[in-house]
Amino acid sequence: xxxxxxxGLGMQAVTVETRLHNPTLQAGEILHGEISFKGGSSxxxxxxxxxxxxxxxxxxxxxxxxxxxxxxxxxxxxSNFLLSAHxxxxxxxxxxxxxxxxxxxxxxxxxxxxxxxxxxxDVDWGLDAxxxxxxxxxxxxxxxxxxxxxxxxxxxxxxxxxEKGQLTARNFRSTIGCYQELEFVSSHMFSGFxxxxxxxxxxxxxxxxxxxxxxxxxxxxxxxxxxxxxxLDVHQVxxxxxxxxxxx
Numbered sequence: 001x002x003x004x005x006x007x008g009l010g011m012q013a014v015t016v017e018t019r020l021h022n023p024t025l026q027a028g029e030i031l032h033g034e035i036s037f038k039g040g041s042s043x044x045x046x047x048x049x050x051x052x053x054x055x056x057x058x059x060x061x062x063x064x065x066x067x068x069x070x071x072x073x074x075x076x077x078x079s080n081f082l083l084s085a086h087x088x089x090x091x092x093x094x095x096x097x098x099x100x101x102x103x104x105x106x107x108x109x110x111x112x113x114x115x116x117x118x119x120x121x122d123v124d125w126g127l128d129a130x131x132x133x134x135x136x137x138x139x140x141x142x143x144x145x146x147x148x149x150x151x152x153x154x155x156x157x158x159x160x161x162x163e164k165g166q167l168t169a170r171n172f173r174s175t176i177g178c179y180q181e182l183e184f185v186s187s188h189m190f191s192g193f194x195x196x197x198x199x200x201x202x203x204x205x206x207x208x209x210x211x212x213x214x215x216x217x218x219x220x221x222x223x224x225x226x227x228x229x230x231x232l233d234v235h236q237v238x239x240x241x242x243x244x245x246x247x248x
Contacts, residue, residue, distance in 0.1 A: 012041040013127045013129065014123050014126065014129045015037060015040075016119050017037070017119075017131050018033055018131050018133050020117065023133065024135075025136075026097075026137065027100065028140070028204065032093070034092045034093070035049070037129065038087065040085065043082060043085050044083045045082055045125070046078070046080070046123060046124065047122040048076060048079040048121075048122045049091075049119075050074055050077065050121075051074070052118040053071070053072045053097065054071055054116055055069075055115050056068070056114050056162065057069075057162045057177075057178045058163045058164065059163075059164045072100075072176045073097075075095050078091070097135075097137070102162050103139045103143065103200075104136055105136050105138050106147070108159055112159070113161060115135045116134045116135060118132055140207070142228075143202075145227075146241075148234045149238040149240075150196075150198070152238040153242055155187065156186075157182060157183070157184055158195070159183045160180065160181070160182050162179070164178050166179070170224070171226070172203075172224075179199045180199060180200065181198070181199055183196075183197050183198075192215050193214070193215055194214040196213050198210070198212075204229075207227050207229060209226070210223070210224050211244070225240060
């Protein structure tokens with residue numbers, strides 16, 4: 001609306017648009033794209049042009065919960081330059097997604113995970129220009145094997161969301177300010193499991209898995225396992241999970 005009013009007065013604002021060449025990819029892979037931007041009706045000093053990898057994270061505050069946009073990573077593309085009036089520019093870019101980027105493409109009853117690239121142009125003494133482009137983040141091969149193994153163990157993926165905070169275990173910790181929680185429920189009645197909440201902390205050569213197990217009439221249990229990112233077998237991982245969860 002503001003841009004329309006300014007345009008009607010003959011005052012055009014700076015505009016920016018990002019085009020992603022491969023918006024469907026896995027965490028750790030390279031994202032390719034191009035930023036196009038154009039000056040408005042007058043010359044403007046640009047403080048910075050940024051690409052931000054973002055998600056929506058659930059935040060707990062006392063007895064309340066709310067969702068908050070969270071920057072997972074940020075790249076400075078250019079800074080401190082003069083953008084002449086009506087001048088157009090096109091900047092290609094490549095950037096690697098963090099290994100811990102939340103996955104969005106999973107089949108479940110409720111998927112609350114969204115991941116996007118926010119383009120932000122900081123205009124000195126002017127209206128900032130922004131653009132938002134969503135990503136489809138696929139599970140890695142290791143995650144796919146684990147998800148299949150959980151099915152083999154009789155669990156169904158119920159919901160997926162992202163929570164603000166950090167996971168810390170004896171031999172690993174998360175690093176991007178949030179973690180994804182995949183909630184599994186048993187497909188069998190009287191299994192003894194209320195739910196199993198799973199979080200991945202992926203690295204280049206291995207993937208750590210944290211499982212918070214909620215059993216009927218028992219206190220919650222926090223378990224971990226680490227899987228190599230190569231030469232995984234679904235049957236082998238299924239047996240590991242069964243032993244870890246003490247499934248007969």
